[in-house]
Amino acid sequence: MQTVPPSEVETRQWATxxxxxxxxxxxxxxxxxxxxxxxxxxxxxxxxxxxxxGKVVANWLISALIYGAVAGGLCFVLVGFPLLGILALLAFIFPIIGALKANDGVVWAYPLAIRFFS
Incomplete structure (x- = not known):
């Protein structure tokens, strides 16, 4: 069994x-x-x-705000309502997957996130 250094354990906890x-x-x-x-x-x-x-999370935050604004604007033509629902679902699922991956020591880039920070 492989042991993980204490600093890595702390990093994984804070990343989660x-x-x-x-x-x-x-x-x-x-x-x-x-x-x-x-x-x-x-x-x-x-x-x-x-x-x-932190960069991955910040990229997702900014991307989700942009997607939400676009979907909100599209609500005038009724297309935005399902898009907002999908965005809400992804905003719930992606952080959970990211936390599980972070706990394993993996940096998981959220799909659909625009890379503002690299």
């Missing part, structure tokens, strides 16, 4: 929290946008491995 913090908006409105960025900025210097996860 970082991905799951996207779901904080389900409890407190707006927290899903603020909490991930705050966690990333506070811990990225202490845990360098966390920076890659």
């Amino acid at each position: 929290f970082l991905h799951l913090s996207l779901l904080a908006g389900l409890v407190v409105p707006g927290a899903g946008f603020v909490l991930p960025v705050v966690l990333w900025q506070l811990k990225k210097d202490e845990l360098p491995g966390l920076d890659a996860h």
